[in-house]
Amino acid sequence: GENVEQHPSTLSVQEGDSAVIKCTYSDSASNYFPWYKQELGKRPQLIIDIRSNVGEKKDQRIAVTLNKTAKHFSLHITETQPEDSAVYFCAASNTGNQFYFGTGTSLTVIP
């Protein structure tokens, strides 16, 4: 089955700096890669996703890159703000109704 690894587990950055979270996956059949943000006690919310036919996607301060050959994808947050502080999860799916989650990254943005 699929195995998704996520690094780092914790990340602290100064407000205004960039944050990068990386994930690797093992199953080359995976073709959809969503990223979720979860605030304490709340539900995970989709913040960005990327499909396997695309190498990069950007939405304002958030971007995701995908390297299919190396089987890794990354989340990039620029100009971080305190409200970006949360736990971020990556996931991989083969669109066959199975989603595999990374272990999460706790991001703290220091004002």
Next chain:
Amino acid sequence: GAVVSQHPSRVICKSGTSVKIECRSLDFQATTMFWYRQFPKKSLMLMATSNEGSKATYEQGVEKDKFLINHASLTLSTLTVTSAHPEDSSFYICSAWPGQGWETQYFGPGTRLLVL
């Protein structure tokens, strides 16, 4: 966007009782619903996958007689924690997947279960 509700949001029960948690997709039909358990500061642990009208598929280590899942319709799935014990205390989150190609699953708000 797609909305998933979960009820109750918080429940406290005595040890030995059963608790039912409902998960509803409010504005779409969910081919598949997932049930997760989440410990503090930990990732989502998939418990089971349920497809409407068929038996749920449980992950290894999850007792199907302990965690009963029913997916009665395309908009409703229920998780019943039977004979709950303090170690079952956790945050339970459901999600619903429309089942169409490249699309994310949509999460419910979660249920905080405390077993005394």
